[in-house]
Amino acid sequence: MSANVIDVSDPADPRLDDFRDLNSVDRRPDLPTGKGLVIAEGVLVVQRMLASRFAPRALLGTDRRLEELGADLTGVAAPYYRVTADVMADVVGFHLNRGVLASASRVPELSVPHVLETARTIAVLEGVNDHENLGSVFRNAAGLDVDAIVFGSGCADPLYRRAVRVSMGHALLVPYAWASDWPRDLETLRDNGFRLLAMTPDPAARTLASAVSEVADQRLAVLVGAEGPGLSERAMRASDMRVRIPMSRGTDSLNVATAAALAFYERARLSR
């Protein structure tokens, strides 16, 4: 079965409502308090949505992007509303040169025990409330062999459109779960054999290289906090080791997603 293509020429057609006013502060369809949809943008991210647990319920795009998606849409039941670039701009509220969008309903969140089950390396985030940083952490996790992400308190929504876009769609693919009792859930990690490394700019902390090598044969959780405040003292105390990236020039810190990437890399560097 090939794609379910429906041509639409009227931007006001209510079948396109999943994609209406994408940038509107209060009507945008990805607000958890509103429609709560998950929106994928562009061919690559739509492909990743198709491979994820978020099954598209509708797609909106140009004929060119339909061709590029090609066989990826075989067997996909959701309609592909084929429109011109102008109709698309009218619907979403701006010119979107990625040319294709997919919408999906949210699905039940995974639990912490579920995402830990087969994981060898995970990231634990606290207070990462910036969608762009959050998306970057997912992208880095996907590329650098991190199996799952656990959210402590104060994190932003990884299914927000901007987070999904910056993650290159990996926010839909890398398993994540929200801690239900923070920071006590860190005990659950330890009970499951994870060693907990807390990232800090504190010059008294151990270097990343020495700490990661010490736990090379064990399960590892890398804890990172928001830029600026960093991890809370409670989260720090619940960890096994405080770990720093050696920094030059008295620089304060790296971007949180970059710091996390260095830890992921240190963990993965010799394994492949």
Added chain:
Amino acid sequence: MSANVIDVSDPADPRLDDFRDLNSVDRRPDLPTGKGLVIAEGVLVVQRMLASRFAPRALLGTDRRLEELGADLTGVAAPYYRVTADVMADVVGFHLNRGVLASASRVPELSVPHVLETARTIAVLEGVNDHENLGSVFRNAAGLDVDAIVFGSGCADPLYRRAVRVSMGHALLVPYAWASDWPRDLETLRDNGFRLLAMTPDPAARTLASAVSEVADQRLAVLVGAEGPGLSERAMRASDMRVRIPMSRGTDSLNVATAAALAFYERARLSR
């Protein structure tokens, strides 16, 4: 001598023109084709400008930020135009909660031989035309012990306001130079004893860890290209080694600034 403070209450005062319409597409003061000013935003970045070769010619800010800057302004001849947050918003065209700005004229660019002189590790960028990525590369270079940056063809302006902001001011501090003959200037690097490592997602390339360890005792230039196209084939051919970051899950690539950070980290990881 303490700061040269001048109270201004009229947003139309021409003495504030360095900071007018900061977001305007065609009138913004940091356009190289216009006033070509360098703009620092926020206390930390203004402090870094004060420590850089870009001497401020004017500052605009609230009384609170003046207090935070305190002794940093001792001996600074440039006027600090003290205004209310409302006047500031009127001048710049939006509410800027960093609360202080400094402007500086551009200074003559440094030459490639000059920035190489005492450098042990440098980054070489080609086609990095995104101001945010460029700013992030500078921030990562500053934190991870990179001594200088050389721009090949197709790079954006590191003194653009957004690049300076994302770099946390390090675009003003980390020495950089524009190649005058690209990619032939790579020969100049080699003549100066640099080993040239070209970053690529090519799975046939050597791993970052093994390549960097091989050149541990030598001067090193890390070459990175733009996300997507990557380095040009000419730049690749002019390099000594092609180097890859081991990636999981068939992910295409990391963000260019993140990839560069991993290379910088690999170079620095055992040195401190």
